[in-house]
Amino acid sequence: MWLEILSEILKLTVFAGLALAGALAILIWKRDLKTKVSYLRFFVQAAAMAALFLLFSYTNELLYVLIVIILLTLFLGRLFCGWLCPLGLYLDLMAVFRKALKIRYWNLPDKLNKLLNKLRYLLLAFFVALPFVLEKIEPWQWSLAKFLMGPFKPVSVLLGPVEPLIIPWESRLKFYGLNLSYPYASVIAFYSGESFALANMFLFIALTLASSFVVRRFWCRFCPTGVSFAVLNRFRGFRWIPLLRLNKVEEKCPKCGICKRVCPVQVLDVYERKGGDIAPSMCMLCLRCVEMCPYEECLKLNMAGRTLFKSRNWLEPSKIE
Ligand code: SF4
């Protein structure tokens, strides 16, 4: 089992590496494109989706997949959410679509955003606790418990956003013979019954995409999966582990507010904090704030103390692409 997983991870690494190398070649070819992190992110997101398809082509225990992603997050922060999650890619594509139509996004009121962020923990606790609660149900209620359990395995539900668009197993969503997937679609189909399965699945897909068309990465604001990956990083004893860190130099920040505006999940900490390392639980390390901060070396992405990417003064005419 472990050998299979390892060989898949190696394949994924090769695949992602090739995609990344291609992207980097384009970056070098096009002068100064290094500031366009968003493009690079789309490349990596697409490569990750293909890699996840490969991973799911083999029967891996989903728990192992979850553990690998939790470990990745433990060492790299929520890089998975910003750069690898398939659902994140669909939601980002909705934002691109909205931009192309020149429609402005809505920001949620900060209080509501914070409330949704807290809701993630409640949802996570609910998903994890439900099977244990159901187990305690009296024997005469077992049929109800079994129905409620159905496909409700916390790990598979939590890994919903991780499933790629095309999956290597049978699904109700089909397109020219390809089995398609969408987060939570199979669970929704199961509880909807035969007659309403497809209608409810499409309604759910439409709602999640439409909401993210209006409010950037709306689902991510309360997604329990994202918080489950990063749950260890919340404990004091684990906070020193992540190697990737956003860093702010307070003296270089004139509080222009751009980082606050461009953040797709409305993280305020980069703007509000006094400087030093910044690691809010909502930050997905998408680097949009670093890319758009117009003050030289004010924001940086550091890895084990080395700067990988930093803001630059793009307001200076000579530096505008
Ligand atoms: S918060 Fe959830 S949906 Fe959003 S990127 Fe992370 S895992 Fe994917």
Ligand code: SF4
């Ligand atoms: S974008 Fe940069 S300069 Fe502007 S408020 Fe944010 S950190 Fe400060």
Ligand code: SF4
């Ligand atoms: S704080 Fe910056 S890196 Fe984090 S999610 Fe917001 S824009 Fe992305």
